[in-house]
Amino acid sequence: MNFNGKRALAFGIVVLLVFAAFGAIGGSVLAENNEEELELNLDVLTDKMDRVVDEPINFHVTADNETVDDVTIWYNDVEATTDEHGNATLTFDDAGTFTVTAEKEGYLNDTVELDVFTNTTLLELEIEIITDEEDWVEGEDLKFHVTVDDEAVENATVWFNGVEATTDEHGNATLTFDDAGTFTVTAEKGDEVIDNELFVYEDATVEIEIEETPGFTVLLALIALVGALAAVLLIKNRKQKDIK
Structure with a gap:
């Protein structure tokens, strides 16, 4: 291979390496973007009847149908962190409607509106x-x-x-x-x-x-019954007159 051929080969290798590097960087950025686009899903596990002041209320966090740990669950200035099962517990000192937020770096936050009662x-x-x-x-x-x-x-x-x-x-x-x-x-x-x-x-x-x-047949039966009773009474009256 002559000198020009070697230069062309070297240049081609450099170009391939550059494209490979950019591809790796682009793939990494894309992966990071995809991870950032994962949205947290915050659910309240505690039944509505049990959402009472000073009682623990349980939450569960998932992303893409997978549980997520180390998520911060918070309202006002009260917070808790999910365990390896995606669960966390908060207690509310007052009754009312609260906005509870789930957040973790690299994920989109989720919120739920929660009603807490004095009694149920x-x-x-x-x-x-x-x-x-x-x-x-x-x-x-x-x-x-x-x-x-x-x-x-x-x-x-x-x-x-x-x-x-x-x-x-x-x-x-x-x-x-x-x-x-x-x-x-x-x-x-x-x-x-x-x-x-x-x-x-x-x-x-x-x-x-x-x-x-009651249909027409029933009415006819009633009429027939009334007619029969009337006939019996009429015959009875005639017999009484004949006796006299």
């Missing part, structure tokens, strides 16, 4: 049918009554098969059944927060058997 109470709804059973007929308005501990519940939803009504201040609601059959009627009410206390309502159900509306 589970209330069991009760539902009863107050329309007389003889009127449980298709096409009729039937009245239901919803209570908790014998107290009327207002603004509860009473429903079946997509048909619903809302209870009034007396705990009453009216539904109409267009077809005969057996139906399950449900009473439910959304959670309420009053003075930082959470009230959770447990659904109640009742089954009702709706009868068909």
Whole structure:
């Protein structure tokens, strides 16, 4: 190989090395950018009923469906760090709504809005049918009554098969059944927060058997029965007149 050929070969090798170096740097930068684009996902593990002042509330952090340790979980000036399972615990001294943040260098932060309560109470709804059973007929308005501990519940939803009504201040609601059959009627009410206390309502159900509306055949039978009774009375009266 002559001198010019060696120079060309050397130049080619240098160019390849330069491109390889830039490729390595670019790949490293791309990897770093991809890592930075991973977004933390912060979940609250503690059930809503247990999110109470001075009680531990548990959090879990993942990124791309993998648990992440050494993540700082914080609100106001209170913080905790996730363990190897991605879990951390915070305690809240006051009731209210708080923004909790998860952050770690190289990741995008995540936040959740968390309601903390002074106390939580589970209330069991009760539902009863107050329309007389003889009127449980298709096409009729039937009245239901919803209570908790014998107290009327207002603004509860009473429903079946997509048909619903809302209870009034007396705990009453009216539904109409267009077809005969057996139906399950449900009473439910959304959670309420009053003075930082959470009230959770447990659904109640009742089954009702709706009868068909008496048809033309039944009416004919009734008319025939009345006619027969009238005929018997007429014959009886005639016999009494003949005896006299």
